[in-house]
Amino acid sequence: SAVISQKPSRDICQRGTSLTIQCQVDSQVTMMFWYRQQPGQSLTLIATANQGSEATYESGFVIDKFPISRPNLTFSTLTVSNMSPEDSSIYLCSARGGSGANVLTFGAGSRLTVL
Amino acid sequence: LAKTTQPISMDSYEGQEVNITCSHNNIATNDYITWYQQFPSQGPRFIIQGYKTKVTNEVASLFIPADRKSSTLSLPRVSLSDTAVYYCLVGEVNTGRRALTFGSGTRLQVQP
Numbered sequence: 001s002a003v004i005s006q007k008p009s010r011d012i013c014q015r016g017t018s019l020t021i022q023c024q025v026d027s028q029v030t031m032m033f034w035y036r037q038q039p040g041q042s043l044t045l046i047a048t049a050n051q052g053s054e055a056t057y058e059s060g061f062v063i064d065k066f067p068i069s070r071p072n073l074t075f076s077t078l079t080v081s082n083m084s085p086e087d088s089s090i091y092l093c094s095a096r097g098g099s100g101a102n103v104l105t106f107g108a109g110s111r112l113t114v115l
Numbered sequence: 116l117a118k119t120t121q122p123i124s125m126d127s128y129e130g131q132e133v134n135i136t137c138s139h140n141n142i143a144t145n146d147y148i149t150w151y152q153q154f155p156s157q158g159p160r161f162i163i164q165g166y167k168t169k170v171t172n173e174v175a176s177l178f179i180p181a182d183r184k185s186s187t188l189s190l191p192r193v194s195l196s197d198t199a200v201y202y203c204l205v206g207e208v209n210t211g212r213r214a215l216t217f218g219s220g221t222r223l224q225v226q227p
Contacts, residue, residue, distance in 0.1 A: 001161070033215060042202070043159070043217040092158050103149060104215070106158025 002027050006093050006107035013083050013114050020079045021110045023093030028073035033094040034066070037109070043092065049076040083114045119203050124222040133190045135221050137203030140184045148179060148186045149214065151202045159202060159217075163188065190223075198225045 003026040013019050023032065032049040047068055048056040055068035070076040080087050093107040120138040127133045139148070147166050151159035163170055165177040165186070176189040190197055201221045206214030 004158075035217075042219050045215050045217075094158070102147070103161040103164060104151070104159070106160070108156070109158055111156075 001103070002029055002095055002105045004093055004095060004105055004107035006110050008110055009108065010111040011113070013112060015084055015114060017083055018079055018081045019083065019112060020077050021091055021093070023076045023078070023107055025074045025095050025105075029095040030073075031096045032070060032076045033096070033104070034068060034076070034078045035092040035094060035106075037090045037092060038088075039090075046078070046091075049078075080112065083112070085114045088112055088114045119205055119218040121201075121203055121218060121221045123219060124224070126224050126226065127193055128226050129194055130192050133193050133197070133223060133225075135188045135190075135201055135203075135223070136185055137188070137205075138185045139203070139205045142183050142205055143207075145207050146183075146205050147207070147214070148177065148183075149204045150175070150177065150188045151204065151217075153200045153202065153220070162201075193223075193225045195225050195227060197223060199223060 005024045007022050011019060034046040035043040036046055037043045045058050046061045046066055047058060049068050049070040050056060051070045051073055057063060065081055067079045078091060090109040090111050092109045094104045096104050147164055149164040150162045152162050153159040163172055163175050163177045165179050167179050167183060170177045178187045201223060202217050204214055
């Protein structure tokens with residue numbers, strides 16, 4: 001199955017700033033996704049990153065807050081904009097398709113703490 | 116969406132068999148059942164996937180009754196390293212958004 005690398009793995013950010021998380025897959029994949037997981041909680045889907053077009057956001061998530069790019073079949077970024085302490089969470093990149101066609105593969109996640 | 120229900124937590128001891136059941140009463144004809152395992156500070160990892168009857172791999176078995184309204188993940192002879200959260204997802208695997216929705220999961224604690 002695909003191997004997903006995310007960076008940064010963790011960061012501490014100041015309120016009001018923005019941070020971009022990068023996700024690199026070692027092979028071409030059909031679909032890429034971004035999830036959020038708060039400590040001790042399950043995963044919540046933020047959006048589907050569409051290659052060459054605007055991301056598809058889930059209810060409760062908007063492009064102005066979480067802009068996403070996907071310039072090709074192996075790379076995506078998620079930006080958390082104008083951060084507040086409520087944005088402190090783990091953000092996970094996921095992919096489906098390619099060699100692991102019918103299952104989701106995840107990166108290790110990016111743990112953000114907003115002060 | 117095919118909502119899934121799992122026990123919040125389970126406890127076991129090393130060497131025992133653990134069975135985690137997931138209810139999915141409104142599963143659709145094209146839906147598959149997929150289980151993931153998540154360790155602390157890691158992303159979820161695929162364990163097993165099935166459509167009906169029984170599926171077995173080197174890690175686990177998945178039992179699905181004929182009506183497909185539930186499924187049971189079976190972990191044989193668990194060890195301390197099986198302590199993790201286990202998620203059951205239901206949905207179309209190639210196109211369906213439901214296959215992306217994580218429920219609350221089952222937190223398995225294995226004791227020595």
